[in-house]
Amino acid sequence: MTIRILASVLALTALSGAAQAHAALDRANPLVGSTVASAPRTVSLTFTERLEPAFSTVRVENASGARVDQGKAQVDSGSRNVLRVGLKPLPPGSYKVFWKVLSVDTHTTEGSFSFTVGR
Amino acid sequence: MSRSILCQAALAVVAFLLPASASAHCFVGARFLPATLNVDDPCVADELSLPTVSRFKNGDDPSARQTDISAEFSKRITDTFGVSVGTTWTHLRPPGAPGVSGFQNVETSFKWQALTVPQHEFVMSVALNVEWGGTGAQSIGAERFNTYTPTLFFGKGFGDLPQGAGWLRAFAVTGQVGYAIPGRRSTLNSIDIDPDTGAITADIEYHPRVLVWGGSLQYSMPYLKSNIVDLGLPDFFNRLMPIVEVALQTPVANTITSGTVTTGTINPGVIWTGNYFQVAAEAIIPVNRASGTGVGGMVQLHFYLDDIFPKSIGRPIFASSPLPGSFGR
Numbered sequence: 025m026t027i028r029i030l031a032s033v034l035a036l037t038a039l040s041g042a043a044q045a046h047a048a049l050d051r052a053n054p055l056v057g058s059t060v061a062s063a064p065r066t067v068s069l070t071f072t073e074r075l076e077p078a079f080s081t082v083r084v085e086n087a088s089g090a091r092v093d094q095g096k097a098q099v100d101s102g103s104r105n106v107l108r109v110g111l112k113p114l115p116p117g118s119y120k121v122f123w124k125v126l127s128v129d130t131h132t133t134e135g136s137f138s139f140t141v142g143r
Numbered sequence: 144m145s146r147s148i149l150c151q152a153a154l155a156v157v158a159f160l161l162p163a164s165a166s167a168h169c170f171v172g173a174r175f176l177p178a179t180l181n182v183d184d185p186c187v188a189d190e191l192s193l194p195t196v197s198r199f200k201n202g203d204d205p206s207a208r209q210t211d212i213s214a215e216f217s218k219r220i221t222d223t224f225g226v227s228v229g230t231t232w233t234h235l236r237p238p239g240a241p242g243v244s245g246f247q248n249v250e251t252s253f254k255w256q257a258l259t260v261p262q263h264e265f266v267m268s269v270a271l272n273v274e275w276g277g278t279g280a281q282s283i284g285a286e287r288f289n290t291y292t293p294t295l296f297f298g299k300g301f302g303d304l305p306q307g308a309g310w311l312r313a314f315a316v317t318g319q320v321g322y323a324i325p326g327r328r329s330t331l332n333s334i335d336i337d338p339d340t341g342a343i344t345a346d347i348e349y350h351p352r353v354l355v356w357g358g359s360l361q362y363s364m365p366y367l368k369s370n371i372v373d374l375g376l377p378d379f380f381n382r383l384m385p386i387v388e389v390a391l392q393t394p395v396a397n398t399i400t401s402g403t404v405t406t407g408t409i410n411p412g413v414i415w416t417g418n419y420f421q422v423a424a425e426a427i428i429p430v431n432r433a434s435g436t437g438v439g440g441m442v443q444l445h446f447y448l449d450d451i452f453p454k455s456i457g458r459p460i461f462a463s464s465p466l467p468g469s470f471g472r
Contacts, residue, residue, distance in 0.1 A: 045418035045450040046170065049369040057372030072418065129453035134261070135173040135370050138306060 047073040047105070047127035049135055056137040063114035063141045067093070067121055074104040079126035082109040087118045104128075116141050168447050172261030173370055174300035174315060175363065177414045178445045180425055181390040182319050182357045185268045185296035187225030187256045189448040189457045190217045199427045199439025202406060206436045207237040211247075219459040223256040233283045245280025254296075264300030264315070269293070276326065286325070292355060294321030300363075302370060313367040318358035325350035328397060351394035351401040361386040365416065384414040388425065406434040410441070420446045 053068040054060045067084055077099040084093040094110035107125065119141065124134040169176040169186035178184050180195060192215040200206040215229030228251045236242040254270035272292040279285025300315040301308070332346040361384050368374070368381045391407030412425025423443045429435035449457035 045447070046175075048365065051373065055373045055375075056369060129450075131449070131453070133170060133173075137370050 046131045046133050047071040047125050054139040059140040059142050061142050066108050066110050069107045071105045073127040075099050076126040080107050081124050083122040085120050114141050171266045172264045174264035176298045177384055177416055179359050179388055180423055180443050181388045181410050185266045185298040185317055187219050187254050188217055189219050191446040195443040197441030200436045202433045202435050205238050207235045210234040221459050221461050222463050225254050227252045235283055243282045245283040248279035248285045249275045263303050266298045268296040288327035290323050290325050292321045292323040294319055312371055313363045315361050321355035323353040323355050349397050349399040351398045352396040354393040354395050357390040359386055359388040382416050387411045404433050419450050
């Protein structure tokens with residue numbers, strides 16, 4: 025009986041086209057916690073799920089808390105799991121990226137990470 | 144007003160209505176607290192643990208080999224209130240004696256996720272757990288009376304430590320403190336008359352009130368990768384959560400026949416978290432002889448129903464906001 029139930033759930037999981045998991049950060053550019061030699065011009069975040077553009081945001085701050093991003097983040101039109109935001113010219117220092125996204129099934133996830141621009 | 148502006152406005156209203164707990168299974172800010180095996184996690188969720196299988200030598204004297212196979216279904220009624228129901232099939236094999244099998248009593252839990260503080264990765268819940276007496280088999284020790292356990296749960300991630308704490312920020316703890324109140328103070332097992340003296344002797348078992356306490360210390364590789372440093376590890380390792388659980392019971396009242404010795408187990412292990420399910424394996428190490436002998440083990444397959452069925456059984460019955468038609472397209 026247990027095996028039947030288990031098999032049914034697994035089958036439904038495999039077949040469910042509607043299934044959407046929480047959007048987790050899969051990779052970032054610059055890398056989470058990394059030090060880069062030259063200042064990046066954008067922050068690019070790749071998630072494990074497609075995003076709702078209207079409610080997916082990225083904010084980048086310098087060590088004193090001032091915003092250094094160029095405003096509205098954009099979800100890639102071709103790949104809806106990639107979120108990008110442009111950056112102002114960054115002098116060497118530490119920066120923190122704050123993101124909050126809504127995946128297409130209404131699950132909200134958020135996180136933050138740091139990167140450093142070297143001298 | 145253009146159609147796109149109307150659409151944006153509608154989505155804005157929806158976003159405003161979406162509760163902080165819309166992330167469902169135990170996300171608290173950037174922290175994900177996985178479902179734990181021996182102590183319950185501090186959130187309400189739409190989940191299915193099927194099966195949890197454990198094998199160990201219990202605290203009987205002599206120790207019997209015990210195999211448990213259990214299932215638990217959890218359902219959110221509202222965004223912050225949930226109900227779960229579970230049962231366990233048990234096989235006992237005492238040394239030199241035939242084995243016995245049967246179901247334990249059915250258990251239900253009514254839980255309210257009372258406090259969620261995303262920026263501090265803190266969550267707290269209160270619950271009433273009820274073990275329904277008489278629904279299980281007496282042959283494997285299921286009681287004939289109900290037991291009520293009001294319980295406080297909490298979870299705390301350490302992501303809000305200063306950046307200098309580095310990798311330590313991936314740690315999290317969960318905990319629970321409950322007070323189990325049996326619905327019956329005592330059970331008269333037998334009455335005997337001494338054939339020599341004629342004296343009447345009674346075998347009475349007193350059912351103690353028990354402090355149920357424990358918790359977990361866990362290290363989140365997913366958190367490390369997404370929030371602290373991406374080490375470029377293979378995806379398998381980035382989904383692991385090493386964990387140590389501790390589950391203890393201390394009789395504190397009506398202890399005439401039970402004594403007051405604390406029993407329980409320590410469970411080191413690891414949880415692998417996928418997008419739709421998690422798999423866990425833990426050892427079972429008794430804290431003393433009264434808790435068992437040797438080292439046992441348990442494994443669990445656990446499904447995130449809110450991710451598998453986000454538009455149907457994975458949603459609260461009375462969600463605070465409707466599922467907008469534009470989502471999930």
